[in-house]
Amino acid sequence: MANALKITKNTEESVREFLKILLEKRKVKGVFTLKKIGKNGAVTYSLITKSDELNDAVPFYPLMPTNAGKLLSRITRNGSTTEPVAVIVKPCELRAFIELVKREQGHFENLYIISSTCGGVYPLKTATDGTIEKNLSDYWDAVKKGEINQDLRPACTACTEFTPYGADITVDLIGNTELEKKCFLLLNTKKGEELVQDMKGELVDRDFDKEKLKKFYAKREKAKNQFFNENTKINGLDDLIKIFGRCIGCHGCSKVCPICYCTLCMFDSSNLEYKPSKYESEVRQRGGLKIPPGTIYYHLGRLTHVGISCVGCGSCEDVCPVNIPLTLIFKKVGESMQQIFEYIPGKNITEKIPLVTYNEEEYTEIEG
Amino acid sequence: MTEQFEPRIVGFLCNWCSYAGADLAGTSKLKIPSSLTPIRVMCSSRIDPVLILTALLQGADGVLIAGCHPGDCHYNEGNYYARRRFAVLKKVVDSLGLESDRLCLSWVSASEGQRFAEVVNEFNEKIKKMGQNPMKKKML
Structure with a gap:
């Protein structure tokens, strides 16, 4: 035929x-x-x-x-x-x-x-x-x-x-x-x-x-x-600070991300905004503070939110005004977590997103 | 004499099992390290991985998540979701070369006061050996 x-x-x-x-x-x-x-x-x-x-x-x-x-x-x-x-x-x-x-x-x-x-x-x-x-x-x-x-x-x-x-x-x-x-x-x-x-x-x-x-x-x-493997390896906190430290906090990456669909993003909410008093207490504890603060927190948080469905389209990196290699990080980390569930995002419409389903007997090794 | 390192551990405890278990440990006069700061949540699946990251980046030396045993969830299936989310978070933390050993997921039922004390003590000892969370003093 x-x-x-x-x-x-x-x-x-x-x-x-x-x-x-x-x-x-x-x-x-x-x-x-x-x-x-x-x-x-x-x-x-x-x-x-x-x-x-x-x-x-x-x-x-x-x-x-x-x-x-x-x-x-x-x-x-x-x-x-x-x-x-x-x-x-x-x-x-x-x-x-x-x-x-x-x-x-x-x-x-x-x-x-x-x-x-x-x-x-x-x-x-x-x-x-x-x-x-x-x-x-x-x-x-x-x-x-x-x-x-x-x-x-x-x-x-x-x-x-x-x-x-x-x-x-x-x-x-x-x-x-x-x-x-x-x-x-x-x-x-x-x-x-x-x-x-x-x-x-x-x-x-x-x-x-x-x-x-x-x-x-x-x-x-x-x-x-x-x-x-060969491009910037991210291993540990210092590397994260090096890479995300230059983030200006524009949140452009989440605006263009197809998976980030929330109309009110928690990272944009006033809940997470640093109040003047918070700056003081943070500085007291750390001996210094990057301003705007919380950029590493934002990117790690976004990774846990969208990584499971990241299709690796590269839009985030494309719009980043300070050239953070976001695709490298999101694709790499995203694929590593998709592999846990053998999930390829967007492959099969009938397959559920791994985080909204479960098996009773699984991943017992991570329990402490 | 050098001051001994006392960790700070944030514990997210499910209202129906682990929090009651912690209560029981208290009323049974079991010794629980004072390093634990309990936060009561209605279910272990309430814990967005971002909450755990918040604790870590704000300088908690360890984060404990405790809920009902699999099959015993008050909402039938919440802890199964929690386990998957925890697996994902652990992967993120691991693949970026951070210390995933500072995170602990455990099941404690309302009748297991003894077990609660054991879990917290064990985790506390482990964190003590690991030392201070390096994120505490970094300019983030």
Whole structure:
């Protein structure tokens, strides 16, 4: 049975056209995708209902202005969308959205999820200084060859979860040597199959180039180990002070984190604010105090709150004004705690978050 | 003569079991180190790992979390959640190279005054050997 739609055209163009036809045929009432604004490479996620507006759509642009999981949650927090919407997201954004759905912060129904094998994204600053446009051809060359691109977000160069979980349609990007000529939409679910009925293109049999993906995985895994082991090692309090001591306490990392969904964050509350008298007592005890205080506390606290669901998208590090290697820390510590429960965040919507479930006989070794 | 190190231990005790157990230890006139500062919580699952971190970073030398034995939770399953959270916190603390031995999770029922005294004494001795929490004097 055919399991893919083949369109003989440049991949990005074909997908754009595919989305336009979806809107025109009223198969979906809206499209959620990246759209260009201006010329220097700035893009933004947009919810589009008019097919003309899709002319500037760049569904697979290597940039993540905000984690789309967070944005989809904003749209569907109170219930599923009333009309069907096609959304084009990256694998980690999809995983973040699934984690949010598990936390009752979003709804899947009425969304057609289109994702792709992902080559990673560039840091946000490359879009403001325009360097991203110059890098684009190199980027797609590397994706075609199945190689790791340089200058990506550190989180992306070390990401081994580049194939989406639970997408209705997956676009074959990595290792597809004919990106300019042919586009393959792999249909994973019934919903996906329904969507491509009577669309332009040809239904064919097609799967990922598994060998190539395997090789790509090995490269990424190597990069990940290097990233975890050779970059700044964190061992003990002094290292923590060195790394988090420069935090200015803007809490930008929690604002962009897709998993941090609380509208009132406990770390922003006045409960945790230092009163003048507290400064005095702290100084008396410690012989000195970093101001703003509590930055290590904030990051450790956030680690325990979101680490279990951290998808490693790298947004936190990208927005940090003082370049704290947050991805390294959150990805590393996050994965170590996910391993306790053999949990991959966002992989399976039916799998519960480990902290809201339990087995009666487990982890007895940690009891004292 | 050098002053002997007296640790400060914060104890989060569940209202239904461990707090009552501590009470019993008291009324039975068992010796409990004065280093323990008990905080009564309604359930061991009430304890957000952040509360434990607060205690540690503010300079507590040890943090004890005590709740009902598995299967005996007043709310049926709270202590199971507490155990998973504790496992996560321990992992965070360990993987950053901090001292996870300063944290202790234990089960003490309302009738186990003796056990409560033992748990606290044992933990107190362990912390005494470990010495002062280095976070106490650091500029954080």
